[in-house]
Amino acid sequence: MVHKKRTKKEIAQGALASLLTVLILTFYLWHITENTQLGYAIGSCENELKSLQEGVQKLEAKKAALLSLERVERIAREELNLSEPRPDQVIYEDFERMP
């Protein structure tokens, strides 16, 4: 059996092919890993977004409750000692003549 001696060029081509294969496989693995990591990040962001949106909804509802007329009137009367003006205390300006 005669063993054919490989030329330097053939060895270089073989090495290059192997290197390319390794690079492609490495890139593929990196891509998969990166995709998964991005998936985690997106999932986390979506949860955060949902949570923030819910937070906004809750705050708006809380604001409405704090500004409810029942509460505002109670604070005005009981804490600030305000009362409604008597009819003679109210002056209506002539709006039509105002510039």
Next chain:
Amino acid sequence: MNFASDLYQKRTSKRTRILALVLALWVFGIFFRLIDLQVFRHARLRGQVLKQNQDITKILPTRGTIYDRNGKILARSIPVPSVFFSPPAEEPAELEMQTIRKVEKILGLGAKDLDRIKARLQKKSSFTWIKRKTEAPSAEQIKALGLNGIGSLDEPKRFYPQGTLAAHVLGGVDIDDKGLSGIELAYDEILRGKEGESLILRDVKRRGYYSEVLKAPENGKDITLTIDETIQYISEKELEKAVVENKAHWGTVIISQPATGEILAMASVPTFNPNAYPPPSPQDDINRAIRYNFEPGSTFKIVTASAALENRRVRLSDLFDCSEGLIDVAGSPIRDHQKFGLLTFPEVVIHSSNVGMIQVGQRIGQDALWRTVQAFGFGRKTGIDLPAEESGILPNWGKRTLPALSIGYEISVTALQILQAMNIIANRGALVPPRIVRAVQGSPLNPSRNTGAAAPAISEKTAEQLIQILERVVVEGTGQSAWTSGYAIAGKTGTTQKYDPELKAYSSAKHIASFVGFAPIEKPMISMIVVLDEPQKAQHYGGQVAAPVFRDIAGRVLRYTHVWPQKNLEKAVVAAKLWRDGQR
């Protein structure tokens, strides 16, 4: 050297071939295994993997928010924690109950709750709600305990930030946020939306690394009501005060914008807090404005008067003899609250004379009065966007029906129907049906209703004549307590004796007091009806009990809507002007 070298090469070559063979077998082994896994066992393995690491979860739609006409939140769904138990291992129910009892106090569980949970655990349920829609701090406290099998999930809960405000209009929902009454029921399908589905892929630690919406949820649509939060608040406060002061059984106030039919406020007392729905007493849940039929009494005289003028059966100068103070109707007398003498047609309305109005009714006749009653929409629902509206009850004609109907008896109506009748007069004859929903998701609902192209129930001339008479009711007649300084108001009082089924007769002790009117006369901004059931104090007439409520609400509401009082509209001045006009 050559021999040794050849021998070395042969040995190397042999080892290389063996190594190559082993590697090739290894590669083929992997290759065939891959084919086995990816082709032959693909479907089964995929199913197993997906079962392990994927969740298909329901995406709950957010129930639409309900706003008032100015964009103030009246009802909104917000996420709150619901605490559940999912047994980590199969254990006897008694042992599992020991875990549950550790959260009993935090969640305020009662004997009923514990019995329900125990029954579920005895059935070996894999998931049991301990308490749904609880407070966030309680859920945090339980989480801190780190109890095995106990967790919490967020669920939307309906929240009414204004508490009892507009409770009967808004209605309430059940534990699953399904509408049970009011707008919540009438617009449940629109508010609820539709569930969606999502696929979530999870790793071994159950962290989601991929999610895909399989079916997008359709969130419920927002609804904007015609109700004005401030006007509603004023109405409720004044009504509550009147019901307490007069020791009435119940009361209702409706305020509308005559030109559009938009309801600005609809209040009923007793009321309830929709945050704790259903109310303890079912009576509190009744929206008296649309769900209670009653005989209207003298407020109905606006219909009789309209029929008389429209059909030209009376002239304004016609005189009616009311000097006896009573009139015989099919063998039994109907009385006035005082003897009036001779009254002109306007004076019959102004002083709300039963004797005079029965004579007017007899001139009108059954057919003409019946036509007007129907033209005003009595006997059928107004079509307001609220559930369980009553249509009223029309009379079965008998000997007494014509005189009785002329003064508002033998017919049952809702407060809203009487307000609709007054709106016809305020709109100079046009019937504009009432409505309470302004827009769905920002799009106006039935915009055609805003055009003002409404069916005429009576002529403009009849309406104008009646308005002048109704203004005098407030200036010099039974409705003087409704006079609001600086504003031209038209209105009519009503006092109904209630029928007592035990006595089988009208009771002299039980009344319904009412007042219906609108202001300002020239360009009506608001119309309002006030009804109080069985005021217990000595005063029980509509003019004494309901008209002052109208005055107190109307003054505040008109100023709030920037309708300022006019200086020249003092009562004496208006009375003199009306007297002078009457002389012409």
